[in-house]
Amino acid sequence: MAAEKWVYMVTAQTPTNIAVIKYWGKRDEVRILPVNDSISVTLDPDHLCTVTTVAVSPAFDRDRMWLNGKEISLSGSRYQNCLREIRGRAGDVEDKEKGIRIEKKDWEKLHLHIASHNNFPTAAGLASSAAGFACLVFSLAKLMNVDEDSSHLSAIARQGSGSACRSLFGGFVKWTMGSKGDGSDSVAVQLADEKHWDDLVIIIAVVSSQQKETSSTSGMRESVETSLLLQHRAKEVVPKRIPQMEEAIKNRDFTSFAQLSCADSNQFHAVCLDTSPPIFYMNDTSHRIISLVEKWNRSEGTPQVAYTFDAGPNAVLISRNRKVAVQLLQGLLYYFPPKSDTDMRSYVVGDHSILKEAGLDGENSVESLQPPPEIKDNIGSQDQKGEVSYFICTRPGRGPVVLPDQTHALLHPETGLPK
Template structure:
């Protein structure tokens, strides 16, 4: 290490989005390398509303690898962190920062330790794919720090070894995770199908659903599905390959009707496989079912889909509206059934792009209370309200892929000490 002093700290900060699968990943053919049993397709969510920010630092003064998540130190000893670290380190190149007088050669990286600080701008435990954004940012920021000369798809194959769906967070817009064929996993990686500008009418509303059940982790859930579900292999081999082709077409043509039909059907089939697992896994609850039924009824009454729904390994609904006008009407419907608790104001009930409230003509709680029942239920029994069953909503849209933040003020580690700010 030909550096003038041992006191330097080199820092890189990056921001990486979450993503939501519209053709689902459920089941690994290789547990260790995280190789899936089928391709999957996702939409990247706008990092302005849902993202992970990660700062990585290297310094000869660090005596071990350390990591902080949301300000709290966590262990890096897990196999998944170690896999990503090892893969990135093995591809490291020479780094030189003349201004700071730093010179790191390829071989030095094996001896140098890193500090990593990561922060999610959304609740980590709320089932919002925090591990996808987290591992994507982990790999993306370390790759920059260590001057890894690989394209985004190659990096995605490394992020995949941290968390399968993380590979899809290396790109913005619409992303396909190709399952690949190689035993070593080298061809199991993400590619961009279209960027976030391609279909920018879409508006995404996430309903964060209150849950009283402890959920099965997706890692153990999908292991149990692979071992016990008699439907999973049929889905992976016979159903998904056709859906992947159809979904690629739907995205290419901005064909919302097909996009919505495929998205909803594939979410439901993923949950069907969970139910076919022994013991059965339930991720959706009565509130999730209610949201599906609101959307299905509305879509049916309109004759053509207005909104698609999809649910990951938890009860939260991700609702994709065909455009902003539809999103405003959707929000009205959702708030009619799921009004905020009287002690929370509307502003804290809608996160992300709050301007959707204006579009929906909702300035305050009074406007919510005055919402009429959706016309499509007119003939039915006076509708029940489900106050308290949704914790909050997030309004967002398809978004861009990872970016580096050059502004040092956004770093999570102190550039002098390499410790959390």
């Protein structure tokens, strides 16, 4: 086999996801088993995704990986666990056109090259590990002809990063915590696909932050060790919220969806404050955005926008519909305008069509914007230039897909090295 020079590869794209009922705390650190169920919305991969190319060749002498163009080590236990689990399930592969035949038993000896790229800046603090591990497992499963459904694959991705298991599906996803010691029932399931509730519009405010954040992994470990509120949340609060959230999603009941999402985000951050020493993920800008949304929702009588924050200051704002999202964006741009000379299309990225609807793709500038009258003067003046780095406009999106077009491959088809 050593004399053969072929390279066989697969490229896939996987979305990221935002939890609306949060995962925070593990009962098993090695297998990554959570203390409660969680529910997420998958974000449109056209705007936020990871693309991964995985390649196998008898010419490769060791497993190697490149992340955003830089070689990284695969020696960590999370990578090793995913690679071992997926290799153990590999099947026979045949590509008659290229004259390649790999038998099940060959996979143990063959080495892999992996190249992964996020279409959003890793520094933005968006859940890159979720999309990353989901894409690694999904693309390897395709390469190795693994005959398992997405839920089984989610249990492997979970061992890379807990939240990654939810990125194996599009739409609305539940990660069931499971009860078995080996974690085989701690898997993700799809509650509804992305078309089920396509009125929703998601605007992410990427908040500027100089602060070095505590990683999710170490933060949740400290919360499990020290927070009594976490125990109460896992035992009493989340088990009640999960069926309520499932119901809200099933019925497209935005009022319940928003109330539950906001309450759960706030409780997650309360658990962080209840941790010793306390962990602060949100900053003043995050708090100002919460005030703006809360005041607006109250003045409307029913929630128009839901907010949720992960382990960082970025706000994920989910609007009831397009009309509300346009008003929200106008309000956000009024309070958090770009620094002078910033092009609007680089300040609002993702689905640009919203700029047109907000009247901001032409001559009009943010100076022409007025805030919704109900919230004017309530959250301070228009002096927060530069607090938000940029906004991403997106929506619920699809699950992982293979990208058959070779132009998407991140590895060279002949050498198997990064292009």
